[in-house]
Amino acid sequence: xxxxxxxxxxxxxxxxxxxxxxxxxxxxxxxxxxxxxxxxxxxxxxxxxxxxxxxxxxxxxxxxxxxxxxxxxxxxxxxxxxxxxxxxxxxxxxxxxxxxxxxxxxxxxxxxxxxxxxxxxxxxxxxxxxxxxxxxxxxxxxxxxxxxxxxxxxxxxxxxxxxxxxxxxxxxxxxxxxxxxxxxxxxxxxxxxxxxxxxxxxxxxxxxxxxxxxxxxxxxxxxxxxxxxxxxxxxxxxxxxxxxxxxxxxxxxxxxxxxxxxxxxxxxxxxxxxxxxxxxxxxxxxxxxxxxxxxxxxxxxxxxxxxxxxxxxxxxxxxxxxxxxxxxxxxxxxxxxxxxxx
Numbered sequence: 001x002x003x004x005x006x007x008x009x010x011x012x013x014x015x016x017x018x019x020x021x022x023x024x025x026x027x028x029x030x031x032x033x034x035x036x037x038x039x040x041x042x043x044x045x046x047x048x049x050x051x052x053x054x055x056x057x058x059x060x061x062x063x064x065x066x067x068x069x070x071x072x073x074x075x076x077x078x079x080x081x082x083x084x085x086x087x088x089x090x091x092x093x094x095x096x097x098x099x100x101x102x103x104x105x106x107x108x109x110x111x112x113x114x115x116x117x118x119x120x121x122x123x124x125x126x127x128x129x130x131x132x133x134x135x136x137x138x139x140x141x142x143x144x145x146x147x148x149x150x151x152x153x154x155x156x157x158x159x160x161x162x163x164x165x166x167x168x169x170x171x172x173x174x175x176x177x178x179x180x181x182x183x184x185x186x187x188x189x190x191x192x193x194x195x196x197x198x199x200x201x202x203x204x205x206x207x208x209x210x211x212x213x214x215x216x217x218x219x220x221x222x223x224x225x226x227x228x229x230x231x232x233x234x235x236x237x238x239x240x241x242x243x244x245x246x247x248x249x250x251x252x253x254x255x256x257x258x259x260x261x262x263x264x265x266x267x268x269x270x271x272x273x274x275x276x277x278x279x280x281x282x283x284x285x286x287x288x289x290x291x292x293x294x295x296x297x298x299x300x301x302x303x304x305x306x307x308x309x310x311x312x313x314x315x316x317x318x319x320x321x322x323x324x325x326x327x328x329x330x331x332x333x334x335x336x337x338x339x340x341x342x
Contacts, residue, residue, distance in 0.1 A: 277291060
């Protein structure tokens with residue numbers, strides 16, 4: 001017997017690496033040293049920093065991958081993988097420098113995983129970071145045929161004096177929301193349960209979805225906020241805090257950027273819920289409290305800024321084709337969100 005008899009095709013793995021080589025190289029920044037294929041990726045720190053701080057983050061895509069497997073569509077989940085990591089790193093004020101991925105599958109399907117890596121490369125370009133390397137593991141018997149799992153790892157950099165660490169947030173700061181592109185990459189276990197129990201197919205087109213199928217809507221990739229947010233800071237906007245709205249929604253994530261003895265008062269009537277959230281609530285009979293504790297509810301990222309810069313901030317992001325709106329303000333408290341349905 002040999003390794004191929006056991007289900008692992010080493011030669012196919014080599015061919016796959018050669019197939020994705022150009023995709024990876026297309027993301028490289030000037031600081032990348034060397035190419036693909038070494039035991040480690042090498043990256044020289046950018047010049048111009050006096051006290052550089054490295055900020056790291058890691059995440060996955062979750063059960064959204066089950067939809068990609070079912071529909072055999074793999075071109076967007078790689079963007080999700082990058083987005084979930086770089087948006088987290090961004091909350092410290094850091095610019096993402098490089099990204100690494102880990103892909104595990106039962107049997108290597110070169111075209112399938114090339115589509116995945118193409119999405120990862122697209123996400124890296126959107127974030128301005130290099131896809132520095134990764135690992136592809138073929139694990140027969142561990143994953144079902146045609147299925148794979150993803151993990152991502154990102155490192156960013158920020159000048160220590162420009163780092164956001166909750167100490168800058170002040171009572172009276174305004175919470176500005178940046179719109180999401182749907183439900184991003186959280187809550188998919190509930191999404192899949194609702195669709196399964198209602199007996200819908202992924203090709204079903206609800207009237208409120210503007211002609212799109214369930215599969216198209218729920219595979220919409222997570223928005224990457226890196227370039228517009230970094231540009232906002234460079235333009236002179238005084239951002240005091242940032243939150244990436246992921247698992248647990250606003251209640252779980254927004255308090256993470258608050259300082260001691262602070263809370264946020266939210267006005268849930270200050271924005272209109274996108275149709276996808278209304279559809280999920282109705283079809284799953286999910287309470288408003290359950291919705292807010294599971295999904296982003298149309299808000300992918302939140303900035304805390306001085307009240308005097310609220311209009312300027314909203315105008316800036318609208319000029320970047322991102323819908324932005326005021327949702328509340330920082331008040332005295334103990335880390336809670338006030339005003340959401342309970």
